[in-house]
Amino acid sequence: MDLLEYQGKQLFARHDIPVPAGRPARSVDEAVAAADEIGYPCVVKAQVKIGGRGKAGGIKVAQDAGEARAHAEAILGMDIRGFTVHEIWIEGASQIEDEWYASIIFDRSAKKPLVMFSTKGGMDIEAVADETPEAIATRHVDPLLGLQPFEGRRIAYEGGVPADLVRPLGAFLTRLYETFVAEEAMLVEVNPLIVTPERELRALDAKVTLDDNALFRHRENAELRDPSAEDPQERMAHERGLTYVKLDGDIGILGNGAGLVMSTLDVVARYGGKPANFLDAGGGSKAEAITQAVEVILSNDRVKAVLFNIFGGITRCDEVANGLVEAFRQIAPQVPFVVRLDGTNDQEGRRILAEADLPNVHPAATMDEAAERVVQLAKEASA
Amino acid sequence: MSVIVGSDTRLCVSGITGSEGTFHTLNNKRYGTNVVSGVTPGKGGRDVEGIPVFDTFAKAVDETGANTAMIFVPPAFAADSILEAADAGIETIVAITEGIPAHDELRVFTQLRRQGNVRLVGPNCPGVLSPGKANVGIIPAAFFKEGGVGVVSRSGTLTYQIGNEIAQRGFGNSSIVGIGGDPVPGTSFIDVIALFEADPETELIVMAGEIGGDAEERAADYIAEHVTKPVVAYIAGFTAPPGKTMGHAGAIVSGSKGTAAAKAEALEAKGVRVGRTPTQVAEIAVEILRGA
Numbered sequence: 001m002d003l004l005e006y007q008g009k010q011l012f013a014r015h016d017i018p019v020p021a022g023r024p025a026r027s028v029d030e031a032v033a034a035a036d037e038i039g040y041p042c043v044v045k046a047q048v049k050i051g052g053r054g055k056a057g058g059i060k061v062a063q064d065a066g067e068a069r070a071h072a073e074a075i076l077g078m079d080i081r082g083f084t085v086h087e088i089w090i091e092g093a094s095q096i097e098d099e100w101y102a103s104i105i106f107d108r109s110a111k112k113p114l115v116m117f118s119t120k121g122g123m124d125i126e127a128v129a130d131e132t133p134e135a136i137a138t139r140h141v142d143p144l145l146g147l148q149p150f151e152g153r154r155i156a157y158e159g160g161v162p163a164d165l166v167r168p169l170g171a172f173l174t175r176l177y178e179t180f181v182a183e184e185a186m187l188v189e190v191n192p193l194i195v196t197p198e199r200e201l202r203a204l205d206a207k208v209t210l211d212d213n214a215l216f217r218h219r220e221n222a223e224l225r226d227p228s229a230e231d232p233q234e235r236m237a238h239e240r241g242l243t244y245v246k247l248d249g250d251i252g253i254l255g256n257g258a259g260l261v262m263s264t265l266d267v268v269a270r271y272g273g274k275p276a277n278f279l280d281a282g283g284g285s286k287a288e289a290i291t292q293a294v295e296v297i298l299s300n301d302r303v304k305a306v307l308f309n310i311f312g313g314i315t316r317c318d319e320v321a322n323g324l325v326e327a328f329r330q331i332a333p334q335v336p337f338v339v340r341l342d343g344t345n346d347q348e349g350r351r352i353l354a355e356a357d358l359p360n361v362h363p364a365a366t367m368d369e370a371a372e373r374v375v376q377l378a379k380e381a382s383a
Numbered sequence: 384m385s386v387i388v389g390s391d392t393r394l395c396v397s398g399i400t401g402s403e404g405t406f407h408t409l410n411n412k413r414y415g416t417n418v419v420s421g422v423t424p425g426k427g428g429r430d431v432e433g434i435p436v437f438d439t440f441a442k443a444v445d446e447t448g449a450n451t452a453m454i455f456v457p458p459a460f461a462a463d464s465i466l467e468a469a470d471a472g473i474e475t476i477v478a479i480t481e482g483i484p485a486h487d488e489l490r491v492f493t494q495l496r497r498q499g500n501v502r503l504v505g506p507n508c509p510g511v512l513s514p515g516k517a518n519v520g521i522i523p524a525a526f527f528k529e530g531g532v533g534v535v536s537r538s539g540t541l542t543y544q545i546g547n548e549i550a551q552r553g554f555g556n557s558s559i560v561g562i563g564g565d566p567v568p569g570t571s572f573i574d575v576i577a578l579f580e581a582d583p584e585t586e587l588i589v590m591a592g593e594i595g596g597d598a599e600e601r602a603a604d605y606i607a608e609h610v611t612k613p614v615v616a617y618i619a620g621f622t623a624p625p626g627k628t629m630g631h632a633g634a635i636v637s638g639s640k641g642t643a644a645a646k647a648e649a650l651e652a653k654g655v656r657v658g659r660t661p662t663q664v665a666e667i668a669v670e671i672l673r674g675a
Binding site: 245342 | 458459482483484485486487489490492493494497509521522523525526536537538539540541542543544547564566567591593594595596597601617619620621622623624627628629630631632633634638643659660661662
């Protein structure tokens with residue numbers, strides 16, 4: 001789960017990482033009240049989970065209440081690269097002497113946390129890595145020991161940090177590492193990490209990705225999920241415990257198992273179709289889950305045809321067939337379905353479908369045949 | 384021969400008294416797997432259809448000589464259970480549990496590597512099936528028979544799809560190993576490919592990968608340098624958009640990293656044939672086996 005900037009900063013503050021004082025706002029009046037309380041000059045920042053906010057006009061400095069109101073009016077509701085701004089963050093303007101970069105990522109390849117630091121902050125770190133890789137100091141951390149003080153100092157020296165800030169940076173990185181571990185993050189990134197004229201370090205931005213699998217033991221973080229910002233189908237699927245990702249095509253897909261569903265999307269694309277979604281009904285899906293999944297798929301009105309691709313292991317094909325029959329009884333879909341059932345209880349599943357004789361449901365013997373057929377049906381429906 | 388599980392397997396199941404644990408344990412036993420015991424803290428002294436249950440792994444190992452563990456407990460308790468099994472001297476641990484926090488996986492992986500002499504398969508995996516010998520996990524064994532194709536995969540159902548297509552063409556499997564779809568798998572493609580290379584029964588290796596991470600790219604380098612047996616690969620997720628987790632916690636394209644196209648290219652550059660659909664993978668595998 002990606003956090004908004006201000007949620008990341010509030011997380012940082014809990015772990016004593018210095019951040020500018022600020023307040024979130026969801027309306028213009030709230031924003032002005034927040035700005036008055038914080039004092040001027042202050043910065044009005046769009047809260048969306050995408051980069052390039054500054055360039056898009058989503059970050060503005062306000063010198064007085066009038067400007068704060070004008071900026072809040074302009075930014076709330078603004079569209080930034082496909083993301084609508086529902087929330088803004090007002091914080092005290094910082095004086096900046098230098099802009100640095102610091103991050104900790106969960107390095108799958110090395111199977112260790114990786115600390116990265118550079119005095120070339122404020123810009124795209126991937127560009128820095130490409131052009132001047134020597135400007136980035138890196139260090140893998142032993143997950144059982146944690147970041148040691150000497151490692152923080154070493155990163156600081158290797159990164160070319162001025163002598164007076166070596167220890168402060170080490171302390172900053174230690175707190176950042178504590179945040180990474182304590183909150184079970186997959187990524188914590190501070191860009192820019194600023195140096196103020198008083199030679200203090202401060203996180204001027206915060207990018208945090210939390211591990212969804214760990215949210216059960218971080219209740220306060222789990223509540224940061226913002227359902228209003230989620231896609232309606234994705235929210236509906238989430239509430240029903242289904243794994244769903246919305247895509248931009250017109251063929252609804254349901255399968256069991258993440259790998260098989262990904263493969264199904266690819267095979268549909270090979271036959272010239274465009275999937276409307278990824279939906280993994282999961283292992284051992286019962287009829288009710290299948291019915292709910294059909295509802296989620298069809299709630300996307302771009303869907304012109306639906307493909308069921310099931311290879312039953314723990315999932316039983318008869319349960320899938322019963323779920324589909326029930327879905328037809330409850331919601332009477334208007335689009336064609338292609339159904340491929342193989343694996344556990346496949347004969348029983350096919351028999352159930354044949355007996356139900358559902359309108360516009362087409363059985364297919366193989367994954368390829370099913371994909372070809374559904375693409376053809378979707379094209380006919382669009383014509 | 385086979386890899387990871389086989390005729391020597393003496394299985395102890397953690398979470399044997401849960402409904403899923405009981406169901407799959409009994410399935411594994413019916414298949415012929417030597418299930419010697421189970422562990423559920425607080426339920427020591429009971430039995431599950433004749434399989435004795437112990438409070439601790441230490442006791443299960445002492446009294447039943449278990450050498451392999453299957454982990455079926457919920458995510459919050461899985462890391463602890465894996466470490467307990469390793470501490471008790473179990474050498475092979477197959478973790479089926481889905482949804483274990485990534486930081487737990489990191490600590491477990493690091494500790495097991497430090498300890499040495501212990502292999503973890505998974506977590507979030509369907510387990511390991513060695514047809515005709517042993518089934519440890521949830522792989523539907525009925526679709527597979529004995530033979531010379533070793534399969535290693537990050538996905539369960541995709542493995543069944545590919546394995547079934549190979550079986551329909553008349554070939555069987557030495558072992559089928561699901562390494563799981565999480566960011567920190569205990570066993571990598573390279574680990575399993577090395578085992579298959581050394582296994583006399585395995586004639587051909589099928590590797591089914593997916594988007595995310597760089598395990599497939601690393602495997603490509605390893606295959607080029609160390610593997611003499613033919614390898615056929617498949618990668619799922621060509622159409623996956625960046626930044627979206629496609630079901631498996633580990634299946635995510637980050638920026639330009641971890642794409643299916645990059646993985647397929649890396650494998651092909653090292654001379655590994657890559658099928659673009661599960662059917663193509665089976666066709667290539669069968670073509671090689673018939674020609675061999």
